[in-house]
Amino acid sequence: MDRRPFIGVSTYLVDVSWSDWRGRRVALVPERTTAYVRDAGGVALLLPPDAPERAPEVLARLDALVISGGPDMDPAYYGQSPHPRTEADSPERDHWETALVRAALACGMPLLGICRGMQLMNVVCGGSLVQHLPDVVRPDVHAGSPGRYGTHVVRPLPGTLLGGLLPEPELTVPTFHHQAVDRLGEGLRVNALAPDGTIEGIEGTGFTLGVQWHPEQGEDLRVMQALVRAATAARTVPLMPVEAPLDPPTRAGVSAAART
Template sequence: MAAPVIGLSTYREQAAWGVWQQPADLLPTQYADAVTATGGLPVLLPPVTGVGAADEVVARLDALVVTGGADVDPARYGAEPHPRTAGWRPDRDAWETALLDAAASVGLPVLGVCRGMQLMAVHAGGALDQHTPDLVGHEEHSPGGDAFGAVAVRTASGSRLAGLVGEVLEVRCHHHQSVRDHPGYTGVAHADDGTLEAMEAPGERFCLAVQWHPETAADVGLLAGLVRAASSYAADRA
């Protein structure tokens, strides 16, 4: 069977390479490498406008990863920006929301990573805590710069997530925001300070999201699980 096609949403940023400095669609290579290492075929999905574009893209995918990145626009959940909330990208919010709508309509497997989890919660009608250190009194979830925080996480017994990564693990995080409400999802992992670190939808469909970055770790159980779900989806569609 051919490798399942895994769509990866991307950043759209001002970037520099060689003699060029201009807007670019980009994503850390670790995402594609992790998908390839677990048997998938990665495809990058830059923000696209146009009626029906997300449906056409999703029709060609076997799974979707909503990747990390900038803060979600607080207006999407009816909030004013916190002083530390910055850099939201309305074009990306709109594109990924359309992808989630299209994915839900056909039962496509979905994994959210960091910002991806936050957007999935907002898409479902939930809301975010815009600066987690205000709640927990420390910055271990995002120590600053390009560093990842090492966070101990405990998963919920019997959850899909626990079946993929085990009961207790240390994860690599880089998030200053976190999910407050997540209608339609079950919280399935928490940090020791109580921060929600993962959620999943009930039922047979693979629809799971984590606040950490599984693509950066040697243990890619999450992405391996997504690729297996994508293979099953592709086989059922065929």
């Protein structure tokens, strides 16, 4: 039997205070993220920050790439000074994930950006971000509350990759962000909007997809299943450089056999 595709997942980098780990910096992701990959048929391999020049070598061992959510990106990457509410405290992630996205785009690797990951994809392609949504959107339904994801409606756009994966006119998604795409990066297009006009999804050539919400926190597997399919197909088709509906499956419907 063919192996399940290897999906690289970028990690958070956080200081922790657990027992004998107190005061140490730890690379991790929420368990929901790795379960999301597993339940959709992939194998999650964690990618903690590394030397940016190693990104092509790392991707050569993978079938697809996920850039995870997390803290704000340094606005210097898109030519701005920090907003008072911007929390850009992970330069190692910024350097590493920027290199990963550039390398993935250069070789045509299937790519999914989640929340911060979508924003970073947009910046790598020359776009910019709204640094604090409450300055431009009222009421703000995007941020959730401390320790808890919020929910709001998104509207996938017909005729896009995402619109084909999520063909319903509206769906309610888990959300936790205070920044968003502002100026769209080169070669990208919008594929989903919130009712208030906030850009909720972007995509590029091939399977280059970003979503502003957190699909891994919900039950809908369709986005990750599509990435797994693209990763499987990419193993049999040489990766080429790129310019910079069934009933919705849910975790509840994934059998134990499908997880092994």
